Amino acid sequence: MPRTLWLLIIGMAVNVTGSSFLWPLNTIYIHDHLGKSLSVAGLVLMLNSAASVAGNLIGGSLYDKIGGYRSILLGIVITVMALLGLTFWHGWPAYVVFLTFVGFGSGIVFPSMFAMAGSVWKEGGRKAFNAIYVAQNAGVAIGAALGGLVASYSFQLIFLANTVMYIVFLLIAVFGYRGINTVSGQQTSIIQENGRVKNHTKLYALLILCAGYLLCWVGYVQWQSTIAAYTQELNISLKQYSLMWTINGALIVLGQPFISALVKWFKTLKVQMIAGMVIFIVSFAVAAGAEQFSAFITAMVILTIGEMLIWPAVPTIANQLAPKGREGFYQGIVNSTATGGRMIGPLLGGILVDLYGISMLFAVLMVLYVFAIMTTLVYDRKLKESKKFAHAS
Numbered sequence: 283m284p285r286t287l288w289l290l291i292i293g294m295a296v297n298v299t300g301s302s303f304l305w306p307l308n309t310i311y312i313h314d315h316l317g318k319s320l321s322v323a324g325l326v327l328m329l330n331s332a333a334s335v336a337g338n339l340i341g342g343s344l345y346d347k348i349g350g351y352r353s354i355l356l357g358i359v360i361t362v363m364a365l366l367g368l369t370f371w372h373g374w375p376a377y378v379v380f381l382t383f384v385g386f387g388s389g390i391v392f393p394s395m396f397a398m399a400g401s402v403w404k405e406g407g408r409k410a411f412n413a414i415y416v417a418q419n420a421g422v423a424i425g426a427a428l429g430g431l432v433a434s435y436s437f438q439l440i441f442l443a444n445t446v447m448y449i450v451f452l453l454i455a456v457f458g459y460r461g462i463n464t465v466s467g468q469q470t471s472i473i474q475e476n477g478r479v480k481n482h483t484k485l486y487a488l489l490i491l492c493a494g495y496l497l498c499w500v501g502y503v504q505w506q507s508t509i510a511a512y513t514q515e516l517n518i519s520l521k522q523y524s525l526m527w528t529i530n531g532a533l534i535v536l537g538q539p540f541i542s543a544l545v546k547w548f549k550t551l552k553v554q555m556i557a558g559m560v561i562f563i564v565s566f567a568v569a570a571g572a573e574q575f576s577a578f579i580t581a582m583v584i585l586t587i588g589e590m591l592i593w594p595a596v597p598t599i600a601n602q603l604a605p606k607g608r609e610g611f612y613q614g615i616v617n618s619t620a621t622g623g624r625m626i627g628p629l630l631g632g633i634l635v636d637l638y639g640i641s642m643l644f645a646v647l648m649v650l651y652v653f654a655i656m657t658t659l660v661y662d663r664k665l666k667e668s669k670k671f672a673h674a675s
Contacts, residue, residue, distance in 0.1 A: 286402045287410060289458040293451055294395055294417040295424075300447025301388065302425025302527070303440050307433055308381075309507045309628065310514060310523075315437065316374050320511055324632030326378050327507060330385035331625030335618040337389020342397070342614020346607060350394040350401075351459045353610075357390030358452045365445040372441055389621060393614040398462060400601045400609060408551075411601070412594040416535055423531025430524020483664045484603040488612060492619040494559075494657035495596050499623020500630065501562060501647040502589065505582070507628035508635050508643060509569065518575050526582045533586045541590045551595045555658050558591030563651045570644035 308330075312323040337357065344353040364383035371380065396414060403410040425447075432439045505526075513523050548554040561584060569581035597616050604612035634643045 283409075283413065284403050286462050287399060287413060289454070289462075290395060290399050290402070291413055291417040293454045293458065294414050295421045296447055296454060297388075297391070297451045298418045298421025299425040300421075300444045300451065302422045302531075303429040303432065303444045303447070305506060307429060307437075307440065307510075307520070307524075309510050310520065311437060312377070313511050314514070316377065318374075319636065320508060320632035321629070321636050322632075323511075324507060324629035326381065327628040328625045329378060330381045331621050331628075333382045333385035334389035334621040335625060337386040337391075338393055338618035338621055339614045341390035342393035342610040342612070342617070344390070345394045345397050345610025345613075350398040350610075351455070351462060353394040354391050354455050354459060355452075357387050357394075358448065358455055360387030360390065362445065362448050362452060363387075365441070365448055369438075369441040369445050372437070385621075389617070392617045393610055396597050396613045396617070397601075397610045398459075400597075400613075402462060408594060408598045411597045412538075415594045416538060419531040419534035421531070423528050423535065426524045426527030426531065430521045433524075434520055484605070487661050487665050488600055488603050488615060490657055490661040491596065491599060492615060494555075494654035494661070495592075495616070496619045496623045496626075497650045497654040497657075498559065498562065498592060499620050500627040501566065501650055502585070503624045503627035504631045504643065504647065505585070506624075508631035508640070512635070512640050513578065516573060518578070522575050526578060529579065530582055530586050533583065534590055537586075537590065541587075545591070551599055552658060552662065554591050555595050556655055558588040558595075559651050559655050559658065561585075561588035561591070563648050566644050566647050566651075570641065 308327060309320070309323045312318050312326055313320060318326075341353055341357060344356070361384055364380045364387060368377070368380040368384065371377075396411060399410045399414045428443070429440060432443060510523060514520075545554055548557065565581050565585035565588060568584060569578065572578045572581055597613060600612045600616045601609060631643055634646060
């Protein structure tokens, strides 16, 4: 791998380690420490994710216009300022305000990180995006493990640790990313594509794919929100809950040889994604009957295998579909879709649990994954038709 990709990997790991001190515990903090209902907690996380969606789309466009270096610095500075505020003022409603700005700032960063990874190692294909994905989950493993431990002593230290890690990320970006040239100078807008069927078809294909991707995230994020609160009702400790995320991240890092061998069995990224979604359904079926910590660990391990197949595949497909000069925009769509799922998921889950109970939530989620499989099956149908038409003409 190129040296520049290693710098991106290290930066992503530091970034996510910091954020992983807080995000697995957000719902628990709002519900247990601030005394709000699960529905209110879901609304707060929805605001955070809505701001992140805006940041994703703006960050993706900024990447295409001013390059990844300046886009990433802008996002980091906004996030650091918000985290400093959160460190000193984390009561209600200041928590909501600062968490929203954290979502916006961090949202600007992610599309540029993925787009830069694709640009500095084009020949790497899926490997470049998988490397960033693994770095994210190394951060999840470290941050979640330390976060649960620190939170058992003081939530104040959680906010401080998050801030310090983001300042370290700022220093890595300032001194490491300056020389990475990612502005192609050949930006193409959707209008400038002059109605060429091929490029419009690619955009529509990405949007259909992302519809299923959003549903995947609606289900996945329940582990960070409603399922997190549910484990507390079953007297599973914060340390044990955080341990599940540590196992998740560690499996993703250590399980790469297993996944590399597994993906060779799949002929296309589409088949790989569908297999991951079926595994997600199995995971939630196990979680639905779980009452002991060991059962939740089993469900988490199954979930992890599914996400290892799905999450790196979507930005890889987006990079393949993106017209030259619009890589940032397409990665912005992917990241905003994931964030949209994280936005809708906690609120939907909170309402379903408050009104109908946890069993209804699991049933609804499994149905959503069936719909996600359907959209993944058909997303490239028009692309294939366009290729046949092109060959025929």
